[in-house]
Amino acid sequence: MANEEVWLSLTLVASAEMKTRTTYSLGWKHIYMVLIVLILMAALVRIGRQGSSLSSTMPSSQDPFTESSQSEHDRLMESSPSREDQFIESPSSAEDQFTDPSPSAQDDVSMSENPEPEGTFEVNNSDAIMTEETKDEEPNFDLPLPIDPAMPSPSRKDDSDVENITYSSKSEPQECNYAKGKWVADSRRPLYSGFSCKRWLPSAWACRLTHRTDFSYEGYRWEPIDCPMPEFERFSFLSKMQDKTIAFIGDSLGRQQFHSLMCMATGGEDSPDVEDVGSEYGFLKRSRGIRPDGWAYRFPSTNTTILFYWSSTLCRLERINNSNPDSSLALHLDRVPSFLTKFLHRFHVLVLNTAQHWIKAKFIANGWIMHVNRKPIKEGILMDMTNVKNYTVHRIVKWLDSQLPLHPGLKAFFRTRSPRHLDKTGFCNNTIPLTRGSEVFQEVSSDKVVETAIKGTRVKILDITALSELRDEAHKSQYHIFSTSAYHDCLHWCLPGIPDTWNELLVAQL
Template identity: 65%
Template structure:
């Protein structure tokens, strides 16, 4: 009888412990949403860890934060293109600057530029992609410098062969080095992430072979010098851009004859998967390299598009909600490409989708034909958060 009683007591004890554990986890998840830093301290005191599988940086919510932005919208002229500096335009509402992304279950330390540069000592961070990649690069330069004039930062673009060609509006990229920590931050323009080679190198009006199955020559040449690599592509994959750039699809070294790849969406999918597979094959011989493929940055055209007078004039933050709850990415192409590889996804699409008020819209330093830029972002702004998510994962 006593043994049975002891068994029941022991059984009841196990149930009580289970209920207490469940209650503790529930309270901690609630606390994590309210104050991740405090929750982390409590977890540490209890020697308790949340499962790492719960850490999805793209799942969470936007919250107001008076400590934002990381740099002045009036400053950072050394790195920030004037066309993206909304503080220098006629815009009067800047509430979009005062938000941070709070992942649901992930600890994400507050960005501090000196600490970041020390972590990146003797390392090179490379952004390769389109103009949205350039925005992320400029954001990173402004964050790392605090937006302050930094004459000590060295322009080392020539080390990578990046000089402005005669007659060009800009070079194909920029490279800067912070000498105190030997930290290099690089951007290279490759809107399609395919290798572009003029069919006739002596004719400036020549068509350009767009090798869908070959990564850009710049990436192949300098991969060994990178410690962190962030790729992106997306908005140049349309028939208008291909025609304007005189890009002619090539596969296996010859003009494409695959009918399926004539569909630009299929060609993009093919190229993204190809460059990810190539990168994954290179990683064993580059053990220090951390690679990310950033998902597509959303556009917010309403009532049309850029060419037909579409607008994105909302200035009220988070009118479409503040939370992202789904586990899968909106960008299925990138998500499927990196699956099963060591290339990580930098998933920014859904969180950026909620921020339609943070685009350039109709504002510019020199207002022109009423064009609304509902693709690029004001800086400081949303791309700063992309970099916070990147830094948290490196």
């Protein structure tokens, strides 16, 4: 519009100029000049109209490439998550949400434990332990993790065991599920005699030496559905484990598995050539101790070592007052046993377990005071023993997973909970095999604590819970060497027995 007004003004000026030139009778030179001016004005009007048309087709004051560039950017942002989203979705960072709680940041929770008062206590060299077990409480799994993920992680400046750790979420795919299968009768069982394996088998668990008269529980083997399980052969096993060390660390059920493997590897024979190498690992009976902290034996023919170390909670225990041998013990939930950090580099197979000792009454009787970040826990979510156990299992698995890249020759397993069988009267009198069924079809473990903890790690699961649930007749029960008793041991197993199967599953996964 502005160009048209200019053109009109110039036209009027030119017309006036022509009149003036005509009036004064000027020459042709002036007429030519006027025509040139008119042509120039027409060109300006044409250019102005084209510019007006172009400006109407795109937003004002905007680069013509801006809109298409922004659209492409939006499409890229929609198809690719931000760096923050990628970090949150990674398994390793999700695992890091399971943090070690600082006592000052713990949330208050209601006290839910109601332990059963129980049994006799023993004083061990490193742990004060109880010989009679109480029923294990199952945790609440409504939340992905039992510990509040909002809790900050404590400083690790003073803990050489866990500082500067990089956690990984990679794990090898499990080829077959050995826990899914069935019990089948096998006349070739047991793998060794309960009469002859006296050097390696405590008499309290050798049910052949007790007043029990029915031993049908010995005549079954476990047959996995998904894959064949090779028949255990002791010489082949020792050859496979040449120059290797197998370590069991845990409670009395872990000790049963250790004694079972010793009987299996020796065929129940005395085997005088087997060496006691407990002194290499500090397994010496100390003053006031009723037994050493563990046992270690070596087969010279293959240089195979099998050992057990007692650690019922898989936590580090330290005496609060070293000058007083009767003082309480600090049980560090966020620190692994010193034995494990000291000898881990010597192990080729490691089997951990903890389950039966997470009872408030046992902690009180043993003088254990729970610590996190080197400070006693006085309030908050870890006052609930269910959370304490779950936290500790996750903690030890997380630490072990961080150590495996440093020990490429090590295979680590966490064994699931061994079931306890009590009928309505509080006894376990059944002697008939497989009254609870003979098959396990479930794909997941019955021990959710361990299954959740090892998920996304290099630590493997030794899942024995469901298959052992079917064998309530195989417990030690009321039978003892000299007589029967009113007390029924419905937790520990007769040997030979169910722990032999645990070891068969272990060897199959090696």
